[in-house]
Amino acid sequence: MLKETVVLAADVGGSHITLALVVKGHVMDSVTIKAEPIKGMRAYLPLMEQMAKQLVENNSLSFLDLAGFGMALPMLVDSKKNTVLSCANNKYEDAVEIDFEQWAREKFGLQIRLEVDGNLGCMGEWNYGAGKGVQDLVYVILGTGYGSSVVLGGQPLRGRNFTAGILAGHMVVNPMGSKCICPGNGCVESETGTWALPGIARKTEGFHTSLLAKREKIDYAALFEDHALNDSVATKILERSIMYWGASLVNLIYAYNPQKIIMAGSVIKAGDYIIPRLDAYIKKQLWTIGEYPEICKAQHFDTAALLGCYSLVTTSDEYE
Numbered sequence: 537m538l539k540e541t542v543v544l545a546a547d548v549g550g551s552h553i554t555l556a557l558v559v560k561g562h563v564m565d566s567v568t569i570k571a572e573p574i575k576g577m578r579a580y581l582p583l584m585e586q587m588a589k590q591l592v593e594n595n596s597l598s599f600l601d602l603a604g605f606g607m608a609l610p611m612l613v614d615s616k617k618n619t620v621l622s623c624a625n626n627k628y629e630d631a632v633e634i635d636f637e638q639w640a641r642e643k644f645g646l647q648i649r650l651e652v653d654g655n656l657g658c659m660g661e662w663n664y665g666a667g668k669g670v671q672d673l674v675y676v677i678l679g680t681g682y683g684s685s686v687v688l689g690g691q692p693l694r695g696r697n698f699t700a701g702i703l704a705g706h707m708v709v710n711p712m713g714s715k716c717i718c719p720g721n722g723c724v725e726s727e728t729g730t731w732a733l734p735g736i737a738r739k740t741e742g743f744h745t746s747l748l749a750k751r752e753k754i755d756y757a758a759l760f761e762d763h764a765l766n767d768s769v770a771t772k773i774l775e776r777s778i779m780y781w782g783a784s785l786v787n788l789i790y791a792y793n794p795q796k797i798i799m800a801g802s803v804i805k806a807g808d809y810i811i812p813r814l815d816a817y818i819k820k821q822l823w824t825i826g827e828y829p830e831i832c833k834a835q836h837f838d839t840a841a842l843l844g845c846y847s848l849v850t851t852s853d854e855y856e
């Protein structure tokens with residue numbers, strides 16, 4: 537007889553897929569493979585089955601010992617019906633046609649719960665990380681793009697189409713700005729996202745003589761390095777991004793009145809440069825009654841969504 541509740545969790549990402557066994561607040565064991573989302577979701581289901589079997593065997597468990605299966609997906613999800621509503625172009629596009637409940641029942645004998653990866657990252661931080669005990673919380677992920685999720689009044693915010701709070705990356709911060717991957721222009725994601733950085737850098741005055749121009753890959757890690765070497769173009773681009781991120785946080789604070797903003801994602805993980813500057817921007821810009829919200833770094837950069845899968849499976853009443 538197991539002492540602890542164990543959940544099977546999957547984090548399906550843009551470049552990797554991780555399967556894990558998760559107990560409350562802790563990843564017991566995990567296995568990760570590289571993934572190419574353009575190949576579609578069906579291409580990876582047999583691999584995920586193998587990974588799950590390997591995990592339970594390695595830990596002397598069987599699927600009968602597990603409380604359920606939680607899956608984090610980089611797409612819009614109906615978390616009540618456990619179906620995929622919409623995928624971005626070339627990103628596991630066939631997922632909308634897959635009956636995940638049937639698949640999980642047939643292959644593992646488990647009830648599956650699907651949720652947007654950003655929402656599960658937020659759940660992980662809220663229950664087991666930087667957001668513990670906070671009733672009103674905004675979670676922001678600065679990575680390839682700009683992800684978000686919100687807890688309001690002690691409840692995860694979902695909205696009528698399951699999109700409330702998760703599309704903050706497409707809040708407009710520069711209406712005359714560049715074309716986004718969404719139908720809009722000048723979203724905070726198209727003005728600051730890692731995917732947009734090479735284009736932004738090339739348009740920045742002085743780029744051709746900058747350290748950045750010599751690089752094969754322009755991402756935030758490169759900007760932090762070149763900024764540390766006093767490259768003025770890198771500094772200018774960083775300050776520009778901080779201005780747009782700051783503007784987006786001010787908008788989020790007006791919308792959700794949070795006590796805390798948790799910053800996650802590879803850009804935040806790469807350096808301590810950003811959060812103090814965002815804090816300063818907000819304190820300069822915000823019209824507030826009472827205290828400013830606290831801006832802090834996530835505690836579980838790589839595992840928050842997996843920890844959130846545990847919450848999803850074991851506290852399903854929050855979603856009904």
Ligand SMILES: [Zn+2]
Pocket residue numbers: 705706716717718719720721723725726
């Ligand atoms: Zn957009």
